[in-house]
Structure formats: structure tokens, C-alpha cells
Amino acid sequence: MTPGEPPTESPALDATFRHPTRLTVAxxxxxxxxxxxxxxxxxxxxxxxxxxxxxxxxxxxxYLDVRKGAVGSRFRTWLSLTPTGHEALARHLAALQDIASAARSAGARARREAAPPASPSPGV
Incomplete structure (x- = not known):
């Protein structure tokens, strides 16, 4: 990747979590x-x-376990994240953080490079 070129998609991002509801549930x-x-x-x-x-x-x-049962006469469904789901979510969030950090660094670098050179102080 060259400076100023957007990064290619990281393989660590999990396509399952691209849907916002899935990410929120997890x-x-x-x-x-x-x-x-x-x-x-x-x-x-x-x-x-x-x-x-x-x-x-x-x-x-x-990534998810579904358990069904009754509470009194009412049927209920419980959801829980599996160990695999926990690991996948952690990897996905770490990849998002890496992308955000790299973008912030690139933005800061671009800002420094675009800044006008400092002019010499008068009388120096």
C-alpha cells in the first residue's frame, strides 16, 4: 500500500458482523x-x-446458542454467545480498531505533510 492509498479490506473483519443487528446482538x-x-x-x-x-x-x-424453555406456562427463548462467537467478535473489533488507528495515523501524517513550512522568525 502506498501513502494516501486506502487500505484493502482486512481479512480479520468477519462478514457475519457486517449486518449492524448481528454486531449489536453479539x-x-x-x-x-x-x-x-x-x-x-x-x-x-x-x-x-x-x-x-x-x-x-x-x-x-x-456464534450463537439458542435455548428454548418454559417459565410457568409461557414459552421463552434465551440467546447466548458461544466461545467461538466471543473469539470472532473480539477479532472483528480488534480489526476495526486497527483500521481506525491506521486511518487516524494516515490523516495526521497527511495533515503534517500539507502544513505550510514554518517561516523564519524576523530578526534571526
Whole structure:
């Protein structure tokens, strides 16, 4: 990569997390053992259908466990991030941080290079 050229996509980015709801679900679940479907839905501010699709996609790649059961006479669904999901999320977030850091460094370098040269002080 040459200076000023945008970076190519890092292979560490996980395509599964490109969908914002999937990333939000994984991030939320990374901080708890498991959460009830409705709690995750409410946090993500999505419909049951959107969360169900996101959960299915995460489950299909092994990042999410889905547990169903009854509480009294009501059926409930609980979601939890798998160890593989925790690792994938950590790698994805680290890759995003690397991209952001590299962009900030490149921007600072470009700003320094674009700055006019300092003029000599009068009387020197």
C-alpha cells in the first residue's frame, strides 16, 4: 500500500458482523451469560422478525446458542454467545480498531505533510 492509498479490506473483519443487528446482538451478549429474546430485541430496537433472522444467521455460523424453555406456562427463548462467537467478535473489533488507528495515523501524517513550512522568525 502506498501513502494516501486506502487500505484493502482486512481479512480479520468477519462478514457475519457486517449486518449492524448481528454486531449489536453479539456485543450485547458478550457481556452476559445469556439473555431472554425480548430483552435482546428491546435493546437492539428491532422487531421479533429482524432479531430472529439475525439470531439464525449467528447460530448458523456457530456464534450463537439458542435455548428454548418454559417459565410457568409461557414459552421463552434465551440467546447466548458461544466461545467461538466471543473469539470472532473480539477479532472483528480488534480489526476495526486497527483500521481506525491506521486511518487516524494516515490523516495526521497527511495533515503534517500539507502544513505550510514554518517561516523564519524576523530578526534571526
Amino acid at each position: 456485543a450485547f451478549l458478550s457481556a452476559c451469560d445469556e439473555a431472554e429474546f425480548g430483552t435482546v430485541r428491546d435493546y437492539c430496537q428491532v422487531s421479533d422478525s429482524v432479531l430472529s433472522k439475525a439470531a439464525s444467521a449467528l447460530e448458523a455460523v456457530g
